[in-house]
Amino acid sequence: MRFHPGAKRRIVAATLATLATSSHAQAQPQSPAQQRAAKLVSQMTLEEKAAQIQHRAPAIARLGIPGFNYWNEGLHGVARAGEATVFPQVIGMAASWNPQLIQEVADTTATEFRAKYLSKRRPDGSIAGGPGLTVWSPNVNIFRDPRWGRGQETWGEDPVLTARMGAAFIRGLQGSNPEFPKTVAAVKHFAVHSGPEPDRHQFDVHPSARDVVDTYLPAFHTAVTEAKAQAVMCAYNKVDGIPACANEHYLKDILRTQWKFDGHVVSDCAAIADIHMANKHGYVKTPEEAAAISIKAGTDLFCSSGNKDTADPAITVNAVKQGLVAEALLDQAVRRLMEARVRLGLLDEPGQGPFAAIAAKDFDTPAHRALSTRAARESMVLLKNDGLLPLKKAPGRILVVGPNANSVDSLVGNYNGTPSQPITVFAGIKARFAQSKVSFVEGTGWVGPPLENIPDSAFCLDAACTQPGIKAEEFKGTRLAGTPSALRSDPNARVAWGTPTREERAASTRWTGYLRPADSGAHSFRYSGESGYRIWVDDKLVADVWDIAWPTSDTDIELKAGQVYKIRVEAMQKGARGDHRLQWSQPGSSDALALKAAQDADVVVFVAGLTARFEGEAMSVKAPGFAGGDRTTLDLPAPQQKLLESLHASGKPVVLVLMNGSAMSVNWADKHLPAIVEAWYPGGEGGQAVAELLAGDFSPAGRLPVTFYKSAEQLPPFADYSMKNRTYRYFGGEPLYPFGYGLSYTSFAYGKPTLGKAAVKAGDGVELSVDVRNSGKLDGDEVVQLYVSRTAEGAPIRALKAFQRVHLKAGESRKVSFKLDAQALSVVDAKGTRVVPAGTATLWIGGGQPGGVKQAAGVSAKIAVSGTKVLKAY
Incomplete structure (x- = not known):
């Protein structure tokens, strides 16, 4: 086994400190939760204990322990569990600079977690496809570089702002009584982690001692020592040559010994497998060694994410039997996990404890959605205003343009729930300016022509179009190999898995049939989603992006209205986002339509930016300006910039509304447009807040939690973790908009x-x-x-x-x-x-x-x- 220089010395010191700490702890009276957890663990077999450190922990019926899934996401509302209140994405809430609001948001989120848990709880205490009460949030990593796709999940680039907002969020999730938490918050990703996304499973970070103490650790320290987070998630990457989830210096010396953390540590998903896999860290040779070194370092819970080796409890059993890790350390890990479940009341009948008044219906309520709207209002940042805003008198005609104008995706960001009553910017403006004639033209897509779902009426099973639908062949695995596992007739080339199962994440589908367009002209095709696909029209390959999620070179094809064409679509499913369908861009859905509509408008609102389908976690997106979920440029995508300049040239006043999760270099807009609003990903009701800001119903007071640079060229290389010339604290150049900046309608x-x-x-x-x-x-x-x-x-x-x-x-x-x-x-x-x-x-x-x-x-x-x-x- 390899050690980073100085690691042995640290391990010896940490061992002595741990022994001293353990002796001290044993001398203290144990809490009821600790006593109950210890008793349960003492009755478990080695095999049962090994299974309990997996994020999908099985039931142990003889001990009254139900099955439990620790994996639950709640960055800005209950995520991936159906309808829930969707608050602004975290970077937007950070722009509120209001810890009191953030604590209220998190408390409301915890209420919805409790409600969802009750609605999905089976009589035996297990959960039927719903969320538990261990919430893997907040993300307090420092957003050191605006190119990082996951920066939208953070509280920005400053350690103090991040610490204060993160602590407020933890207090809201957990409540005031550590023995009876409302939920358990898992602060992540410990400790030095912020991209690049494509390299995170191999990347080795070597931060300076100054940067570790002054930038990367303060927010974690506050989360653990002040806000009392009861769980911590370790990161994917290596730090100083040692994988984060096996790094004794951080997990033992700092977290356990110095900070006295007594909760549980969960690995990021598949991080334990990374430790031994040769194409990842390859730090040790076998799964048993990976499990052992992680447990010894202090990782208590393995999120396995489909990696069968480390997900198999037998691996941990083997590690113990081979003498790689003491069973006593496994006992310690399971005790910590059982303590969390005892405190949450997961081993008791519902209707007891301090949260007994919460009912299964207490999610996505009008009051909760009103709080989301308030949070969106407080997050809005007015970047420029030459006096056009507020619109003191309602314009006679308002044209709303842009790929984010009528998009639900642009409301929710990533790690999101599903808003039941989403209010897009177009919908919000139409409702708020009811006396105006409000029209919408998409004008452009995010990185190409605007796309829309192909209607069911366009598909036929036969060349004569006597039968609607399209033939579907579904396969196990991602390569369309073997005999189809399902053969059926679908109304459209689409899937709606919601959150796919592990098996569905390794699936592929082939659709064949006929297509009859309603309009003549050039069409381009795309299959929405984040995995590969290929599309043929009349045996002509018009899209081949099997290894890329967003096309860069799809071929337009001329189609005639009413004519029937053969179509074949092949698509794979690998990721967690399972709602996919066939889309096309049609003739006339372009810049020209928007420019024509602008001629009759008094004001144009251009809603531009990104969505979480471009910036996010380890994505296969490859489009101009994007790579693997990260960004390669900070500019507005070229098609959006082109239309924006054309609209300005029309002579009409243009308000630019940005919806995105990271800084944008909108230099041209700052120079030429009268007003710019940063709306972030503003949550389910975000469109209402944007409309109210334009109308002057409130004075905007959001402040930037990140620096808006003039260009990515002003920054050091993305993979350089030194803080030199990064963030407002060390950046020596002139930004476009500085950290902490934001205008108001008053002074x-x-x-x-x-x-x-x-x-x-x-x-x-x-x-x-x-x-x-x-x-x-x-x-x-x-x-x-x-x-x-x-x-x-x-x-x-x-x-x-x-x-x-x-x-x-x-x-x-x-x-x-x-x-x-x-x-x-x-x-x-x-x-x-x-x-x-x-x-x-x-x-x-x-x-x-x-x-x-x-x-x-x-x-x-x-x-x-x-x-x-x-x-x-x-």
């Missing part, structure tokens, strides 16, 4: 700050306050941000240390107070030591960062620090 003024002390000794804290006044004519929220700058080698240019979102009526003033501790005045040196240096600390209190062309209102102050002092790292 704010800041008085002279009052300091408790103008001079402090190193290690002391300081209190300060400032009067903030709404100097405009409209009520609104201000996000008061406090930044600190210290002069020291390697120190950030400035760093956010505190913030408050406050509501002020027009003309109202309020004193906003902050308490800065010693850590807020500290820096981290190259060795990873946190030090308060002597010298001047420069403070800025305002509605954004100081300096630059987009500086917000604010005031500065200085504190003299005498002496130096070394502090704890976190």
Whole structure:
């Protein structure tokens, strides 16, 4: 077995510390949950214990333990479990800068988890296809580079903002009583993890000591020590040569020993198999070694994601019998898991405990959807406004254009639930401006012509079109091999698996039949989904993207209205998103239609951006600007940019509404358009919030949780994990829109700050306050941000240390107070030591960062620090 340099020394030290900690723990009185868990584990056989560390834990009937699936997602509402309240994607909620709101959102999400659990619970306590109460959220990884596809799941690029919002989310999910949590939150992905997505199963990160302490770990520390997260998920990648889920330095030395974490650690899915697979990490040679090294490091639960080797409990049994891991360590892992289930009440009859009042119907309620709408309002960021907004008088004619204008996908982001009453931007504008004539033309797709589902009426089983439908042959496996497992007639070339089973994720289908289009002209075809497909029309191959999810070179084909054409579609299913269907772009659904409609409009609202089908987790998408779920450019996709410029050239005022999960380099739009709104993926009711913002029903107060760069060329290579020249704290160039930035329909003024002390000794804290006044004519929220700058080698240019979102009526003033501790005045040196240096600390209190062309209102102050002092790292 290989060890990173210094690992043996750390392991010895950690072992001694663990022994000391264990002896101390044994001397303490155990909680009822710990006692009950220990008793259950003591009655299990080795084989039963090995099965219990799989995320699909089987029942042990003789002990009264029901089967349980630990895998549940809840980033912004209950995900992958049917209809639920869909809140704005996490990056959007981060833009609210409102921890109180986030805790309320998470508490509501936990209520819906409880309700869904009750609705799916069988009499024996197992769950029938529904969610449990262990929630694998929040994601507190730092969004260090805007090209990362999963950045949408995070709270942004700043450690303090991420820590405060993540902690609020954990408190909401779990509640205030750790012995009776509402749900168990699993904070992820520990610890240094943020892409690139295509390389995550092989990638080795070597962060500097400074970056680990100052950037990558603070939010995890807050989640564990302050918010008391009861679970942690370890990441896929290696850190300093050791796979994250087998990394004793992070899981044992830091998490268990230093931070006193006593919950359970779950692997990211398939991460244990990665440890031994030769085409992944290949860190050890056998599945038994992978299981053993993970358990010894402190990973308690294996999410296997279909990898049969590590998903087989026999592997763990073999590891114990071969002497690779002590059975006592397996016992410890199972005890931690049983403790979580006992505390959640999963081993008891429902209707007991502090959450007995929650009923199975308490999800997707009007009150919950209203909270989602409120969260969407608070997340909206006004990036530019030359006075066009708000639309004080309803325009006579409003044209809504763009691929995200009438798209549900663009509302929900990834790791999402299903909104029962989605309100797209087009629908929201049409409802809010009922007195206006509101029309919609898609105009362009995201990266090509606009696509729509082919209607059932276009398909025939025979060349004469006497029978509707299309022949379907379904196969096991992804290669259309062997005898079909199913043969049937479908109304269309589509599948609706919802969340596919493990077997369905390795399936393929061939549809054959005939197609009769309703319009003449050029058509292009696509099979929606995230796995490969091929399409033939009259034996001509018009789409061959068997290994790519989004086509880059599909061939247009001329079709005549009413003529019958042979069609064949072959598609595979490998991923977790199972709702797929055949689509086409038709003649006339292009830029020209939108430009013609714009001639009659008074205002054009162009709803542009991305969806989670382009940016996301380990995707096979390959289209201009995208690779594997990550982005290769920050620009608006070329077809959208082209139509946007053409609409502007028409002379009509154009409002650009962006819907996306990462920064966009909209330089041209910033220069030429009168108004730009960042709406993110705003949740199920997000279209209503966008419409209300345009109308001026509220003053926007969202602030950017990430830097919007002018170009990806301003950044270091994506795979470089050094923070040098990354994020607002270290970026030396000029951004398009800075972190913390956002406009309002009103204005704010800041008085002279009052300091408790103008001079402090190193290690002391300081209190300060400032009067903030709404100097405009409209009520609104201000996000008061406090930044600190210290002069020291390697120190950030400035760093956010505190913030408050406050509501002020027009003309109202309020004193906003902050308490800065010693850590807020500290820096981290190259060795990873946190030090308060002597010298001047420069403070800025305002509605954004100081300096630059987009500086917000604010005031500065200085504190003299005498002496130096070394502090704890976190």
